[in-house]
Amino acid sequence: MAVAEETSLDPADWGEFRTLCHEMLDAALGYLETARARPVWRPVPEEVKAALAEPLPHAPQGASKVCADFRRLVLPYATGNTHPRFFGWVHGSGTPGGMLAELLAGAMNANLGGRDHGPVYVERQVVEWCRQLFGFPAEAGGLLVSGTSMATLIGLTVARNVKAGHDVRRLGLGSAAGSLVAYASSQAHSATAKALEILGLGSEALRSVPVDGGYRMDLDALARSIAEDRSSGLRPFCVVATAGTVNTGAIDDLAGIAAICRSEDLWLHVDGAFGALAILSEAHRPRLAGIEWADSLAFDFHKWLHVPYDAGCILVRRGELQRQAFSSRHEYLAGAARGLAGGDPWFCEYGPELSRGFRALKVWFTLKEHGLTKLGRKVDDNCRQAVTLAGRVRDHPRLELLAPVSLNIVCFRFTWPGATPEQLDRINREIVAELQERGIAAPSTTRLGGALAIRVNITNHRSRQTDMDTLVEALLAIGEELLSAATPAAAPVRQASV
Numbered sequence: 001m002a003v004a005e006e007t008s009l010d011p012a013d014w015g016e017f018r019t020l021c022h023e024m025l026d027a028a029l030g031y032l033e034t035a036r037a038r039p040v041w042r043p044v045p046e047e048v049k050a051a052l053a054e055p056l057p058h059a060p061q062g063a064s065k066v067c068a069d070f071r072r073l074v075l076p077y078a079t080g081n082t083h084p085r086f087f088g089w090v091h092g093s094g095t096p097g098g099m100l101a102e103l104l105a106g107a108m109n110a111n112l113g114g115r116d117h118g119p120v121y122v123e124r125q126v127v128e129w130c131r132q133l134f135g136f137p138a139e140a141g142g143l144l145v146s147g148t149s150m151a152t153l154i155g156l157t158v159a160r161n162v163k164a165g166h167d168v169r170r171l172g173l174g175s176a177a178g179s180l181v182a183y184a185s186s187q188a189h190s191a192t193a194k195a196l197e198i199l200g201l202g203s204e205a206l207r208s209v210p211v212d213g214g215y216r217m218d219l220d221a222l223a224r225s226i227a228e229d230r231s232s233g234l235r236p237f238c239v240v241a242t243a244g245t246v247n248t249g250a251i252d253d254l255a256g257i258a259a260i261c262r263s264e265d266l267w268l269h270v271d272g273a274f275g276a277l278a279i280l281s282e283a284h285r286p287r288l289a290g291i292e293w294a295d296s297l298a299f300d301f302h303k304w305l306h307v308p309y310d311a312g313c314i315l316v317r318r319g320e321l322q323r324q325a326f327s328s329r330h331e332y333l334a335g336a337a338r339g340l341a342g343g344d345p346w347f348c349e350y351g352p353e354l355s356r357g358f359r360a361l362k363v364w365f366t367l368k369e370h371g372l373t374k375l376g377r378k379v380d381d382n383c384r385q386a387v388t389l390a391g392r393v394r395d396h397p398r399l400e401l402l403a404p405v406s407l408n409i410v411c412f413r414f415t416w417p418g419a420t421p422e423q424l425d426r427i428n429r430e431i432v433a434e435l436q437e438r439g440i441a442a443p444s445t446t447r448l449g450g451a452l453a454i455r456v457n458i459t460n461h462r463s464r465q466t467d468m469d470t471l472v473e474a475l476l477a478i479g480e481e482l483l484s485a486a487t488p489a490a491a492p493v494r495q496a497s498v
């Protein structure tokens with residue numbers, strides 16, 4: 001009687017698998033090398049969506065078939081953020097080195113929850129570098145996470161636990177529910193409100209502080225709001241300052257907010273998702289003064305450092321407070337003085353996750369491969385491209401700048417004499433959709449002071465000054481096209497050159 005064969009999931013024929021892998025690696029490298037040659041984006045065709053909706057694959061299809069499906073059904077329909085004219089939202093563009101690190105991390109299949117192994121020392125070193133970069137004290141703690149949303153949740157969890165005045169982990173929110181309040185500017189990212197919701201404080205616990213003409217938090221308004229809340233018996237516990245707002249790239253007065261937090265005994269959390277990386281730029285570093293006073297700092301590697309998704313970081317000024325908020329090691333997770341169970345402290349004690357991947361490798365790889373100086377120059381390049389673009393917008397009668405350019409984001413619109421607000425919103429929304437659907441460029445939109453803005457965010461190491469020209473020329477041509485279609489009588493004379 002035959003014994004059932006104990007086959008593993010490894011390839012039956014390693015040689016054949018190796019050939020397939022080399023082929024796919026070539027395809028991946030070719031894809032990155034020719035990023036500029038493709039349309040920025042193309043919609044996923046209905047037949048492709050239908051082909052992906054397969055029944056549960058009970059039988060093996062084999063790696064070679066899966067690779068073919070990937071190349072046909074997935075790879076051609078990317079977001080487009082590897083393209084030099086991807087300007088939507090805040091997306092990083094990734095690097096070939098980052099891709100290689102992902103592949104190598106996949107080979108190790110490390111679990112960074114804890115224990116004593118090489119990858120743990122890599123993540124520790126990445127956190128240590130970040131600590132030094134942002135001028136945090138030696139006792140700071142930190143953790144690599146999926147992104148700033150998770151980092152903010154962790155930072156605000158520590159803030160809540162420290163400031164609640166009782167043992168929240170054991171007793172729950174109790175009397176703190178409904179009385180703890182936090183502050184952020186009206187331009188703060190929704191990740192902050194979401195964190196407060198998850199923490200059981202509710203989004204109404206977030207005071208939306210007005211901003212000045214540069215979209216920075218109004219500190220007088222902040223001080224007044226804190227005083228009012230105290231006098232009505234509430235308990236202010238935290239201010240969330242933003243270094244690089246998502247709408248316009250504004251940087252709050254971090255030193256000013258830190259001073260208020262100190263005198264009011266409030267936790268200072270800084271959302272520096274992309275803007276904190278301006279610390280790498282000689283020119284822009286001074287504008288982040290005060291970031292070193294943050295009690296917690298959230299930022300992303302996958303935005304302005306171009307590390308492949310996903311990779312963010314939380315730094316906490318007093319690492320012990322972070323550990324107190326999350327540490328819970330039961331007997332099956334006990335440490336040991338010797339062997340694999342050593343390696344104290346374990347990363348799982350600094351956040352909600354136990355099993356954690358090796359995202360530190362692609363960060364370590366990126367920092368070492370390119371070095372901070374070059375990465376900082378790429379930050380400068382993007383800021384300069386934003387200034388160039390803003391200049392072209394100012395100079396053109398059909399374009400109107402809608403916000404000051406602080407860093408790398410330009411908000412503007414196409415306009416014409418006698419346009420109504422509704423017409424402006426509609427045509428600018430259509431211009432963005434056309435730019436995306438024609439594959440020329442991918443800006444996004446936002447609203448500023450009620451007006452729909454075309455929003456160009458440049459966190460892209462492949463972008464060049466000439467890409468700003470291509471964008472402006474295409475955008476003007478599409479704007480004139482739409483305008484003459486909508487209002488034939490008011491149609492301007494089309495320029496033959498576009």
Ligand SMILES: *Cc1c(COP(=O)(O)O)cnc(C)c1O
Nearest residue numbers: 090147148149189191246273300
């Ligand atoms: C992107 C962003 C976030 C959210 O970060 P994720 O990495 O997407 O979770 C928060 N704040 C700001 C200012 C951002 O730009």
